[in-house]
Amino acid sequence: MSARRYASLLWGQTRHNNRVFWRTPAAAFFTLALPVIFLILFSVIFGDVEVDGGYSFSQFFAPAMAVFAAVSSSFSNLAIGVSYARDQGVLKRVRGTPLPAWVYMAGRICSGVWMAVLSVGLMFLLGWAFFDFRMVWANLGTALVVFVVGIATFSALGLAVCAVLKNADSSPAAANGVFLPMAFVSGIFIQLDDAPRWLKILGDVFPLKHFAGPFGEAFNPLHESPILGWEHLGVMALWLLFGMVIITRYFTWDPRGE
Amino acid sequence: MSPVVSVENLTKNYGSVTALAGVSFTVDEGEVLAILGPNGAGKTTAVEILEGYRRADGGDISVLGHDPSSGGREFRDRIGIVLQETGIEMVLTVREAIDIYARSYSRRLPTDELIDLVGLDGKADARIKTLSGGQKRRLDLALGLAGDPELVFLDEPTTGFDPSARRKSWAMIEGLTELGKTILLTTHYLDEAQHLADRIIVLADGSIVAEGTADTLGEGRAASTISFTVEGSDRPPRLEGGPVMTGHTVTYRSTSVTSDLLVLTSWATERGVDLDGLEVTRPSLEDVYLHIVGETESGG
Numbered sequence: 001m002s003a004r005r006y007a008s009l010l011w012g013q014t015r016h017n018n019r020v021f022w023r024t025p026a027a028a029f030f031t032l033a034l035p036v037i038f039l040i041l042f043s044v045i046f047g048d049v050e051v052d053g054g055y056s057f058s059q060f061f062a063p064a065m066a067v068f069a070a071v072s073s074s075f076s077n078l079a080i081g082v083s084y085a086r087d088q089g090v091l092k093r094v095r096g097t098p099l100p101a102w103v104y105m106a107g108r109i110c111s112g113v114w115m116a117v118l119s120v121g122l123m124f125l126l127g128w129a130f131f132d133f134r135m136v137w138a139n140l141g142t143a144l145v146v147f148v149v150g151i152a153t154f155s156a157l158g159l160a161v162c163a164v165l166k167n168a169d170s171s172p173a174a175a176n177g178v179f180l181p182m183a184f185v186s187g188i189f190i191q192l193d194d195a196p197r198w199l200k201i202l203g204d205v206f207p208l209k210h211f212a213g214p215f216g217e218a219f220n221p222l223h224e225s226p227i228l229g230w231e232h233l234g235v236m237a238l239w240l241l242f243g244m245v246i247i248t249r250y251f252t253w254d255p256r257g258e
Numbered sequence: 259m260s261p262v263v264s265v266e267n268l269t270k271n272y273g274s275v276t277a278l279a280g281v282s283f284t285v286d287e288g289e290v291l292a293i294l295g296p297n298g299a300g301k302t303t304a305v306e307i308l309e310g311y312r313r314a315d316g317g318d319i320s321v322l323g324h325d326p327s328s329g330g331r332e333f334r335d336r337i338g339i340v341l342q343e344t345g346i347e348m349v350l351t352v353r354e355a356i357d358i359y360a361r362s363y364s365r366r367l368p369t370d371e372l373i374d375l376v377g378l379d380g381k382a383d384a385r386i387k388t389l390s391g392g393q394k395r396r397l398d399l400a401l402g403l404a405g406d407p408e409l410v411f412l413d414e415p416t417t418g419f420d421p422s423a424r425r426k427s428w429a430m431i432e433g434l435t436e437l438g439k440t441i442l443l444t445t446h447y448l449d450e451a452q453h454l455a456d457r458i459i460v461l462a463d464g465s466i467v468a469e470g471t472a473d474t475l476g477e478g479r480a481a482s483t484i485s486f487t488v489e490g491s492d493r494p495p496r497l498e499g500g501p502v503m504t505g506h507t508v509t510y511r512s513t514s515v516t517s518d519l520l521v522l523t524s525w526a527t528e529r530g531v532d533l534d535g536l537e538v539t540r541p542s543l544e545d546v547y548l549h550i551v552g553e554t555e556s557g558g
Contacts, residue, residue: 012358098405
C-alpha cells in the first residue's frame with residue numbers, strides 16, 4: 001500500500017474516533033468538561049492569591065489543567081475506550097478487516113491528540129478571558145516538544161493499562177485510580193513545595209510531573225530565554241519505552257484474551 | 259483447480275479439552291459448505307482458525323492459498339467474516355459503519371448497494387443502537403460483504419431469528435451464491451444446512467462424523483422405509499428390519515434398500531403376488547442428524 005493510502009486510512013480512523021467520542025457524552029464530559037470545571041473552581045477559590053512577580057494564580061494553573069486534560073485525552077481515553085472496544089468485540093471485528101493494526105491504534109491516538117489540542121486551547125482561552133492568564137510566546141517551541149513527548153508517553157501507558165486489564169468494567173477505576181493520585185503527587189492541583197520529601201520523590205518517579213513541570217515552566221513569564229529540561233524528557237521516554245514493552249507483551253485483540 | 263479452503267488433520271486443544279481432533283475437509287470455488295453440529299461441537303473454533311483469529315495446534319490449512327494465521331492484510335482483503343457475536347460502535351449510523359469498515363478493502367461494494375442487498379434501505383441513517391437484533395445481524399452481513407470477498411464465513415448467521423427473518427436471510431445468502439461467492443457457514447439448524455448448503459459436514463465432539471449432501475448424508479446410516487400392501491395370507495419374508503404388519507400394510511426399515519428390494523421382489527414374483535403401492539421413503543435429514551449425533555453421544 002502506498003503512503004498516501006495509509007494516510008487516507010489514518011485520516012478516516014481519526015475522524016471516525018472523533019465522531020464516536022462526541023456521541024459518547026461520558027467520554028466527552030470527563031475529557032473536556034472536567035478540566036474546565038477544575039480550572040474555574042480553583043481559579044475562583046484561589047483567584048486572589050498572587051504568585052511571584054504579581055502574576056495571577058491561573059498563569060500557573062491553566063497550563064497544569066491543560067496537561068491534566070491532555071493526559072485525560074490520551075491516557076484515560078485510551079485505557080477506557082480501547083478496553084471497552086475490546087470487550088464488545090469491536091477490536092475483533094477490526095482485526096478481521098485488512099485495516100493495519102497500527103493504523104487503528106494510531107487513529108485512536110490521533111483522535112486523542114485532537115481532543116488534547118482542543119482542551120489545551122480551551123484552557124488557555126478561558127484562563128485568558130476570565131482569570132488573567134497571559135500567553136507567553138517565547139517558549140512555545142519547548143511547550144510543543146514537551147506536549148508531543150507527553151502525549152506519546154501517556155498514550156502508550158493508556159494502552160499498556162488496557163493490555164494488562166482483562167475486563168473493561170475495571171478500566172475506569174484502574175485509569176482514574178492511577179491518574180488522579182498521580183496528579184496530586186505530581187503537583188498538578190497543589191504546589192508541593194511544603195510536601196514531605198518522600199512524596200516529592202514519588203512524584204519524581206512517575207512521568208506526570210515531568211510532563212506538567214516543563215510544560216508549565218514554558219508559560220512562566222519569568223523565563224525570558226528558552227528552557228528545555230532534557231532530564232524530564234528522558235524520564236518520560238523511559239516510561240514510553242516501558243509502556244511499549246507491556247503492550248507488545250500483553251495486548252490482545254480478542255475479548256477472551258486469545 | 260485447487261480448492262478455496264483445504265484443511266488437513268486440523269487439531270486444537272484448550273488445556274486438556276480437545277476442541278478439534280483431526281478434522282479434514284475442502285471447500286471448492288463457488289460452493290456452499292455447511293458445518294452442522296450441536297453447540298460445543300467445535301464449529302466456531304474451526305471457523306475462527308480458518309479466519310486467522312486462532313492458531314491451530316496441528317494440521318495443514320490453506321485458505322485462498324494462505325496460511326490464515328500469517329496471511330495478514332492480503333488475506334483479509336479477500337475474505338468476509340460474519341462472526342457469531344461482534345461489537346460495533348452503537349452510536350454510528352448504518353451508513354457510517356459501512357463506510358468506515360469498508361474503507362480498508364482494496365475492492366469495495368458501494369455502500370448503498372450493500373444497504374439494499376441486506377434490506378436495510380429504510381434504516382441507512384438510523385443509529386445502530388436503535389436497530390432490532392435481526393437488523394443488526396443484517397448489518398453484520400453487509401459489513402462482511404463490504405470488501406466484495408471471494409470467500410465468506412458465516413458463523414451461525416440466523417441464530418435467534420424468527421422464521422420470517424430467517425427466510426429473508428436465506429434468500430440473501432442464496433443471492434451471494436449467485437454472485438459466485440464461496441461460502442463456509444456453520445449452523446446448528448438442520449433446515450438451514452439443507453436449504454443453503456451444497457455439501458454438509460457434521461461435526462460432533464471435535465470430529466467429522468458424517469459428510470455429504472442433504473440427500474446422501476443418510477446413506478448407510480439411518481434407515482429408509484420400504485412399504486407396500488399385500489392381499490392374501492402369504493407372510494412376506496423376514497429381513498433385518500421387518501416386516502411390521504399393520505392390516506395389509508407391510509413396512510420394513512432398511513439400511514440396504516437395493517438388496518432388500520431384490521429379496522422382496524423375488525419373493526413376490528415367485529408367489530405371483532403384487533407389491534401394491536410399493537414405496538421407498540428416504541430418512542429425513544432430521545432422522546439422520548439425530549441418529550448421527552446420538553451415536554456420538556452414546557459412543558463417546
